[in-house]
Amino acid sequence: MWRNKSIILLSAGHACVDVYQGAVASLVPFFIAERAYGYAAASGIVLAASLLSSVVQPLFGALTDRWAMPWLLPVSTVLGGLGIALSGISGSYALTLAFVAVSGIGVAAYHPEAARVARVVSRGSHTAMGWFSLGGNLGFAAAPVLVAVVLVAGGLRLSPLLVVPALAGSVLCLPVLRALAAPARSAITAVKPHRSDDDRASFLRLSLAVVFRSVVFVGLSAFIALYAQQRTEGGTAAGTAALFLLYLGGAVGTVLGSRLANRWDRITVVRWSYLGTVGAVAGVVFVPGPAIYLFVALASAGLYIPFSLQITLAQDYLPTRVGTASGVTLGLTVSIGGIASPLIGTVADHGSLQLALAPLVALPALSWLVIRTLPEPSARYG
Template sequence: MPRNKAILLLSVGHACVDVYQGAVAALVPFFVAERDYTYAAASGIVLAASLLSSVAQPLFGVLTDRWAMPWLLPLSTFLGGLGIALSGLGGSYALTLVFVAVSGVGVAAYHPESARVARVASKGSHTAMGWFSLGGNLGFAVAPLMVAGVMTAGGLRLTPLFVVPALAGSVLCLLVVRMLDRTSGTGARKAVAAEGADDRASFVKLALAVVCRSIVFIGLSTFISFYTQQRTGGGTAAGTAALCVLYLGGAVGTVLGGNLANRWDRVTVVRGAYLMTVAAVAGIVYAPGPVIYLFVALTSAGLYIPFSLQVTLGQDYLPSRVGTASGITLGLTVSIGGLVSPVIGSVADATSLQTALAPLIAMPALAWLLFRTLPEPVVPKPAAPAPAPSAGAAPAPVQQGAAATPEAELSPSRRDAR
């Protein structure tokens, strides 16, 4: 299977899943407008999407370390879309939380296995993994536009239309699974453990840094629409535009991160990105007027340059548990940001949004400090294959001390002779 074709299909499928993660935050202002939710109640919707997802993704990661489960890709894509499609039906707050949580489980099931498949298809390329992550970021970016279009046409009663990307993504995932079965045989059915020793201490530090990133990103995703309206004096369109900038900047940042990592090591690139993000988030909180859009764009790039690099770093710190590493870096630590959103909402209800968002400035600073202590993992390269002997050449003599030939590599006649 050509690597570029596989990564392209996986990237588009990734977009069809992550559009539902972006849709949750994009739907919040419309739930507030139609159902008069408070900030705390609205952030509870984000919590519902994150809570089950944060627990489920590491569990799915552990499972994919034991067994490859490519069939999860189309199934989880459909489940992620189904939950959001049903979220606007009925006026029950509890039922809305249940549907959004179902979508979160679908997203949770998708990411560990898709990251494993993408790692195999990318053959270790940081740029290719960047393109895979780009698909998810584009899904995030399209979500506010998709939600705004549907909500403008008919409000929450039209949320069943949101199932369409899930159907398309499921078909694309099926194509990838079939290609894997044809070209790699057991590669689509058996999980293969990578070689190398696990560096658990470094992985824990990495996970904590991703938690800090998650708190900033989910916090801004939930409240940037409201905050931009306050700072600019604009309406819903001004807030939706800020959310689009936050997500679209991530598309640029993800590709840029992969390219920069080919020039410098990943840890150095991530450190620089988080340092820039400190100033960018401060600009969002305190800059007046339309200049907020510039700082939103810089924050987006600063948060997304590390995104795919952190996934591959996690996989290299835990080479024997690639699925678990993917589930944590893409799932648990990302979803934890949703757990903090109700706290931000409660503080905003009691004081102001500016006061509630100000602590987010410290999060990328903490991530930068954690990355100052992280090493760049050394990834073992596969040994070059020995050249094939020319026709008629005598076999090379076995030198004393050389490893014995494995039974599996012997021809039947030579095994019988032994």
């Protein structure tokens, strides 16, 4: 019973943290409207949240492989929220980038240790890891609504109110940390695999597939609100609805992925999901009018069906370095997607958003190609 309760609390805490990943893209239209940023400048904010995170995340993963650091969960949650809360109160572009980068570091510090704790609590269950990942998806989905509710009335000056989810998330993880520290819980041990059990080649191929997926998702996150306004000739609400669907579809995809993995092996589910996502992303880019919302939801579900499965796959490919595996699949490869955002923004500034988003259609196909012949590892708790 305590395990189920702990997974629920970790999932809720994950939601509170990933609000701040989703909040970065949700803030972009407000920065453009209030500060007259161009597409490239606005996408630089997304890059700022991603770049430091991509560098720091493997470091935290390596540290959690060497030492358990559960205290990182509440500390990093607060740091992630504080950076976003401060990002809207200064008119300085440099300070905005700095605050968003601080939030990115907090998010980076959270994920490897949180994934390690979730694996310990769940004993490597795919379903439990799916629920843990679902929390993050729901946080993403809540971000555009939360940002809109807070900022529509008073603008960026109200951004300090966005720290509230971080405060809640830091409190939610405390019972889990107390449970792990109790002597009765410490009896839960794992068979430590030998270093020779690591399948680094498969892990690297999986990571490359996640990079391609990340570029698609982060690119859509940064610009789908603006693109939906153009394609539907709607206002801010039309853009917010598209971003909400992008994140909510991810929640549906995560739950579906863990269910499908109980019926077929993980590699099969991941492979077919990426193949189906090619058509969905094409629909987002090329189909005009309200139908864009359907394709946004389908693309999001297709991109997220593999999400939690890739975490457990990575952990099983690197059983001696679970923290590093979690840090790379949850953080580094996801953050790298943000590096492509300025390129997308630059193309949009010199051409159009449709032209800039069109290359995203090919990337799920590349993910499919990379993982097509990957072996299904034997699941090992460690």
